[in-house]
Amino acid sequence: MALREIIILPDKRLRQVCEPVKTVDDQVRALMDDMAETMYDAPGVGLAASQIAVMKRVAVVDASRDEDEGERVKNPIFFANPEITWVSDEMAEYEEGCLSIPEFYELVERPAGCRVSYLDYKGKNREIECEGLMATVIQHEIDHLNGVLFIDHISKLKRDMVVKKFSKAKKRESAA
Ligand code: NI
Numbered sequence: 001m002a003l004r005e006i007i008i009l010p011d012k013r014l015r016q017v018c019e020p021v022k023t024v025d026d027q028v029r030a031l032m033d034d035m036a037e038t039m040y041d042a043p044g045v046g047l048a049a050s051q052i053a054v055m056k057r058v059a060v061v062d063a064s065r066d067e068d069e070g071e072r073v074k075n076p077i078f079f080a081n082p083e084i085t086w087v088s089d090e091m092a093e094y095e096e097g098c099l100s101i102p103e104f105y106e107l108v109e110r111p112a113g114c115r116v117s118y119l120d121y122k123g124k125n126r127e128i129e130c131e132g133l134m135a136t137v138i139q140h141e142i143d144h145l146n147g148v149l150f151i152d153h154i155s156k157l158k159r160d161m162v163v164k165k166f167s168k169a170k171k172r173e174s175a176a
Contacts, residue, residue, distance in 0.1 A: 009162070
């Protein structure tokens with residue numbers, strides 16, 4: 001397992017649509033392992049492959065909040081080719097953030113529940129029903145695989161402000 005570098009707004013790769021994986025083989029599992037390590041290190045509750053510049057439809061989510069003696073209990077769920085098959089009419093609002101848009105948080109409204117079909121770590125076809133934080137996080141990660149960021153769900157004014165801020169920071173960094 002290895003830590004991978006998380007790419008940051010306005011990196012154009014965050015806007016690309018990722019390719020499905022053909023099968024979940026050892027190479028995909030190695031990617032999943034690296035993604036989990038990178039997510040826990042960040043720390044975050046979800047990570048899409050495009051955030052480490054791998055343009056494949058792979059994501060990892062751990063929305064559990066369990067702790068054992070102050071240590072986070074790891075319950076990662078790995079998704080290859082995840083697809084939303086149902087969303088609830090009921091909506092829910094969460095304050096979202098993103099490891100590719102550090103230190104920016106904003107309320108986002110999404111369906112409160114959803115069902116997702118995917119291939120698991122062993123390549124087995126599965127479907128899960130999600131609610132609460134898990135539903136929000138998996139929708140956020142599937143958005144990533146389609147080149148969509150959570151800031152696309154907020155007002156244009158706020159989005160333009162945050163994109164400008166990160167673009168300026170990038171310019172300063174490349175000038176230094
Ligand atoms: Ni994100």
